[in-house]
Amino acid sequence: MKDYKTVVLSNQEISPGYFRMRLLAPGAEEMVRAGQFVMLRVGRDLAPLLRRPFGVFRTGFLPPDCEGLPPKEYIELLYKVVGRGTATMSALHEGDQVELMAPLGKGFDLGAPGGQSILVGGGIGLVPLFLLAAELAKTGRVNLLIGVRTRDDIIAVTEFERLGVETYVSTEDGSLGEQGLVTRVLQSKLDEEPGAGVYACGPMPMLEAVHSICADRGVPLQVSLEALMACGVGACLGCVVKGAGHSEGKPRFLCTCKEGPVFRAEQLDWSRIGQEEGYCEGCRS
Numbered sequence: 091m092k093d094y095k096t097v098v099l100s101n102q103e104i105s106p107g108y109f110r111m112r113l114l115a116p117g118a119e120e121m122v123r124a125g126q127f128v129m130l131r132v133g134r135d136l137a138p139l140l141r142r143p144f145g146v147f148r149t150g151f152l153p154p155d156c157e158g159l160p161p162k163e164y165i166e167l168l169y170k171v172v173g174r175g176t177a178t179m180s181a182l183h184e185g186d187q188v189e190l191m192a193p194l195g196k197g198f199d200l201g202a203p204g205g206q207s208i209l210v211g212g213g214i215g216l217v218p219l220f221l222l223a224a225e226l227a228k229t230g231r232v233n234l235l236i237g238v239r240t241r242d243d244i245i246a247v248t249e250f251e252r253l254g255v256e257t258y259v260s261t262e263d264g265s266l267g268e269q270g271l272v273t274r275v276l277q278s279k280l281d282e283e284p285g286a287g288v289y290a291c292g293p294m295p296m297l298e299a300v301h302s303i304c305a306d307r308g309v310p311l312q313v314s315l316e317a318l319m320a321c322g323v324g325a326c327l328g329c330v331v332k333g334a335g336h337s338e339g340k341p342r343f344l345c346t347c348k349e350g351p352v353f354r355a356e357q358l359d360w361s362r363i364g365q366e367e368g369y370c371e372g373c374r375s
């Protein structure tokens with residue numbers, strides 16, 4: 091893990107309320123594994139004080155400004171503006187300075203090469219699935235199922251398709267693709283491919299539904315959790331979730347930032363997930 095003071099290379103709105111940001115990050119390609127995340131401090135002043143967590147969409151290289159210089163290595167983030175931190179981020183421009191800790195957490199277990207994988211992304215939860223898709227598509231067949239509210243929430247689909255990934259879109263309002271929830275598409279895909287492994291990231295209710303479908307069928311599932319975070323490095327315990335086997339007498343907590351954000355479904359206590367209190371949101375400044 092590195093703690094960088096770095097600069098914004100670009101920051102563009104790609105769909106209403108959704109942005110793509112590239113940050114200079116030497117050594118990123120070598121270090122970042124699919125599913126890992128970064129903590130970004132976006133404000134130069136005290137507000138917002140805490141860094142915000144973001145999945146790494148991909149890493150890459152830009153040509154140098156002058157001949158003889160090395161190419162510029164970057165980390166690319168895709169983010170949705172939801173509050174103060176992301177609104178501040180959206181106003182950053184090329185050359186602005188930010189503080190970045192990267193890479194953090196445990197990523198996806200790629201398992202044995204080959205075979206069929208089904209990736210399920212709910213909204214902006216699609217972000218950590220790109221590096222995963224790139225790895226899995228090298229040796230196996232990959233389907234990506236995207237579930238969003240409406241067509242404006244669909245981002246980066248063509249980039250997945252360029253990897254050779256077969257994509258299916260479902261929108262709740264029927265404005266693009268199949269109307270309804272992505273979990274319905276997952277059920278029919280699993281009917282066709284009962285031996286597939288499933289990887290998911292998105293809102294907690296979606297993950298609970300994906301877990302229930304996979305558990306009923308005995309399908310292996312890995313989930314990436316987007317818990318609220320404050321420190322991102324295991325110090326504040328603000329991001330804990332209850333693990334499988336947790337009880338009052340024998341508490342078993344898992345730290346999403348250090349032991350996750352990716353977990354095998356059987357590591358988690360699904361009866362309690364989504365009911366975590368977390369830290370006080372008022373403290374998140």
Ligand SMILES: Cc1cc2nc3c(=O)[nH]c(=O)nc-3n(C[C@H](O)[C@H](O)[C@H](O)COP(=O)(O)OP(=O)(O)OC[C@H]3O[C@@H](n4cnc5c(N)ncnc54)[C@H](O)[C@@H]3O)c2cc1C
Pocket residue numbers: 127138142143144145146167168169170171172173174175176177214217218315316317318319351371374
């Ligand atoms: C490991 C990880 C990876 C993430 N990757 C991405 C990503 O790639 N792209 C992206 O856009 N977002 C991602 N998020 C969520 C992102 O961190 C939050 O949207 C961001 O911190 C919000 O900051 P804010 O100051 O704008 O909002 P705040 O003012 O802090 O909150 C605004 C609203 O958003 C809700 N919110 C804040 N954080 C989260 C969260 N983690 N999950 C669900 N709701 C939240 C709050 O409850 C509140 O309703 C990720 C989160 C985690 C933990």
Ligand code: FES
Pocket residue numbers: 318319320321322323324325326327328329330345346347348
């Ligand atoms: S965010 Fe502080 S311990 Fe995970």
